[in-house]
Amino acid sequence: MDRSSRQPDDAFAGEARGELSPRAVQALWRGSAGLVLAVLGTSVLVAGAEHGGRLPVAVVLVLVQVCALRWQVRAPVAVLAANAATGLTVWALLPAVTLTGALLAAQVVLCVLSATRPRRVSVRALAAMCLPAPLAFGAGGPAGLTVYLLTVVLAWTAGQWRRAQQARMRAEARRAVVEERARIAREVHDVVAHTLSVMVIQAGAADDVFTERPDQARQALRAIETGARSALGELRLLLRAFRPDGQEDGAGEEREPGPSLARLDELADAVRATGMTVHVHREGATDGLPAAVDLAAYRIVQEALTNALRHATGADEVSVRVTAEEGCVRVTVVDNGLTGRGSSAAARAGRGLVGMKERARLLGGSLRAGPLPGGGFEVAAQLPVEGAS
Numbered sequence: 001m002d003r004s005s006r007q008p009d010d011a012f013a014g015e016a017r018g019e020l021s022p023r024a025v026q027a028l029w030r031g032s033a034g035l036v037l038a039v040l041g042t043s044v045l046v047a048g049a050e051h052g053g054r055l056p057v058a059v060v061l062v063l064v065q066v067c068a069l070r071w072q073v074r075a076p077v078a079v080l081a082a083n084a085a086t087g088l089t090v091w092a093l094l095p096a097v098t099l100t101g102a103l104l105a106a107q108v109v110l111c112v113l114s115a116t117r118p119r120r121v122s123v124r125a126l127a128a129m130c131l132p133a134p135l136a137f138g139a140g141g142p143a144g145l146t147v148y149l150l151t152v153v154l155a156w157t158a159g160q161w162r163r164a165q166q167a168r169m170r171a172e173a174r175r176a177v178v179e180e181r182a183r184i185a186r187e188v189h190d191v192v193a194h195t196l197s198v199m200v201i202q203a204g205a206a207d208d209v210f211t212e213r214p215d216q217a218r219q220a221l222r223a224i225e226t227g228a229r230s231a232l233g234e235l236r237l238l239l240r241a242f243r244p245d246g247q248e249d250g251a252g253e254e255r256e257p258g259p260s261l262a263r264l265d266e267l268a269d270a271v272r273a274t275g276m277t278v279h280v281h282r283e284g285a286t287d288g289l290p291a292a293v294d295l296a297a298y299r300i301v302q303e304a305l306t307n308a309l310r311h312a313t314g315a316d317e318v319s320v321r322v323t324a325e326e327g328c329v330r331v332t333v334v335d336n337g338l339t340g341r342g343s344s345a346a347a348r349a350g351r352g353l354v355g356m357k358e359r360a361r362l363l364g365g366s367l368r369a370g371p372l373p374g375g376g377f378e379v380a381a382q383l384p385v386e387g388a389s
Helices: 002-016 022-050 055-071 076-093 104-116 119-130 133-208 214-240 261-272 291-311 342-348 351-362
Strands: 277-283 317-325 328-335 366-371 377-384
Touching: 022 055, 022 104, 055 076, 055 104, 076 104, 076 119, 104 119, 104 133, 119 133, 133 214, 133 291, 133 351, 214 261, 261 277, 261 291, 261 317, 291 317, 291 328, 291 351, 291 377, 351 366, 351 377
Parallel strands: 277 317
Antiparallel strands: 317 328, 328 377, 366 377
């Protein structure tokens, strides 16, 4: 689990340094090299027809720029300087080539540098690329100056757009990781907190009647075993998400059914084994509910029963009602605990209650919880079915 949680952080660090996969680097090099060869190479061949002695040197310089693009991701500053120098040399040898065309490779590297390096570095590179502007003005007048500055600024802006897009993707990935960790934390909390609470109470009850009523003690021990097996099955389902893709369960491994309203009676039986009376009422069909709604409803009931066991002072009876209406599911859990005990009410307002509210909120529903005027504590949730997945 620790290894999987560290992998996204390492990936984020690589993206922040501008690192790309080898395949992406290769594709970027081929694309940029093809562009430079097509545009600048053609211009050099056409312009060099009138300067036959200079043409071979200019062609070599163009090939140097193309080869230098191979390292534009790894060392963009050095490649930018080299391509700018060779581009200016090409323009000096063949004045018929526009300065914008001669520095095309440098503009491509400027875009990559703007996307992968800190803004202060890219701004300095932008300023350096603007230094030849007087040469563009002298060769092409205001039109040449405008075209050159426009292409340079557009190259830098395109890199900044790409950088912002990558930052947004990293933020979304981080948010997804945080949400997934929170979801797993809620699941583990619900499974462990409920099961351990029930097991502690059952173990205490078994110890109290071990000598006088051994049959009742054995019943409590069997309930502990059943609850522990159920919890192990649910934890196994959670841990299965961390297995590498394609890895199947071991031969003979028992697959426990996932938490669902269909197992509500099992949940109630585990609480009844502690001596508390549990009434379960169902209205409407819950078989075809979306998985997210089914799981959330089950977990809300589970947490509410756990709170009743742990924090409801004097409670010996709890009522669970699940109503499947058109478009929503209503869950109500009421115990008969004593009111007027501030510590009891405060104890309930912990992580469990926060988790229940968060489950309802993520589905677009609502949950309220609090003491009743006539005594007892109520948890009432409404979970919409429409749009849940």
